[in-house]
Amino acid sequence: MALAGRSRHRTGLVLAITLPTAAALLLLISMCVCFWRRSKPAVPYSTNQDEIQSIDSLLLDLSTLRAATNNFAESNKLGEGGFGAVYKGVLSEGGQEIAVKRLSQSSTQGIEELKTELALVAKLQHKNLVRLVGVCLEEKEKLLVYEYMPNRSLDTILFDSDKSRDLDWGKRLKIVSGVARGLQYLHEDSQPRIIHRDLKASNVLLDSDWNPKISDFGLAKLFGWDQSQAFTSHIAGTYGYMSPEYAMRGQYSVKSDAYSFGVLVLEIITGRKNSSFANSEQSIDLSSLVWEHWTRGTVEELLDPSLGGRSPGGHLLKLVNIGLLCVQHNPEDRPTMSMVNVMLSSNTVSLQAPSRPTFCIDEMEGFSGMYSTEGSKPEGVSVNEVSLTCPDS
Known part of the structure; x- marks a missing residue:
């Protein structure tokens, strides 16, 4: 019993000595670590x-x-x-x-x-x-x-009533054809293939000879040779140029860029921003307006006034046809950019008749609020609102 008592006494004495020592040691180590972290020089951004x-x-x-x-x-x-x-x-x-x-x-x-x-x-x-x-x-x-592009971006000229007079019909055709060739290169010829995801007038730059150059690849995505589409939960881009499947489901492909190209073509023809319909009393967007004139045979009435009514009739109809094909609701109904370039360069190829390029506003009820100019929105999304109409039932 005496031995057991002495053993417990020694154990307690050891603990009484070692525990405070260990605690002090841990405190000292912690202080050293904190001091080291504070005194460690910040890694420069240039690394x-x-x-x-x-x-x-x-x-x-x-x-x-x-x-x-x-x-x-x-x-x-x-x-x-x-x-x-x-x-x-x-x-x-x-x-x-x-x-x-x-x-x-x-x-x-x-x-x-x-x-x-x-x-x-x-x-x-x-x-x-x-x-x-x-x-x-x-x-x-x-x-x-x-x-540096001396003629700046396309939007600064196209949507300016005075400057747009510099864009005669020949220059507009040149811009459309150049953008189409640039997109074809991205979709089919570059390694790896690239989906731009934010094609719009402000991302088309013009050099001194009015040659268009696609810019701003911050939202671009790489595609493998055997990849046809992809999905994302982060919708980034410019609402109004986004394809329906991308805006509502996050699905993107080369046909998403084709849709944006179609909107751009219709803007170049009419000189009107797709977003200009956002606050319009008419429940219609640019593509639907062009479609209505297309079916009535009055597309000349939509021609940019700065052109003074001067445009080769055949070229105008072909360009409108191509633009409407590119903004079809179903991605499979839109042409690839290589097909678009064939259409633009050939006078003999027959063009498919487009369907009405609309998708129902009911599908967008939960989406439109996400991109309200008055509410919060994900960073990277530019809100160019557009009214959407429903197909006739």
């Missing part, structure tokens, strides 16, 4: 350059771009979008004019857009796709540098 080692030749110094844009002066700002602003600049070495896309520092989606654009645009080589000149990732700046 993200490791992610783009494959395009080292495109890296530009921030000082070079600050000098080129006069420190991103407001007077050099060309425009601003959901991911940031674009500035005009001139490189001191060689005098090359550039457009610098300055992504928002606070937007995490801007970082993802940057990575996507770098991965795609650096490898794309086509005369109807905008060319990447350089990239800069320094001091938390995220900058993409593109070739």
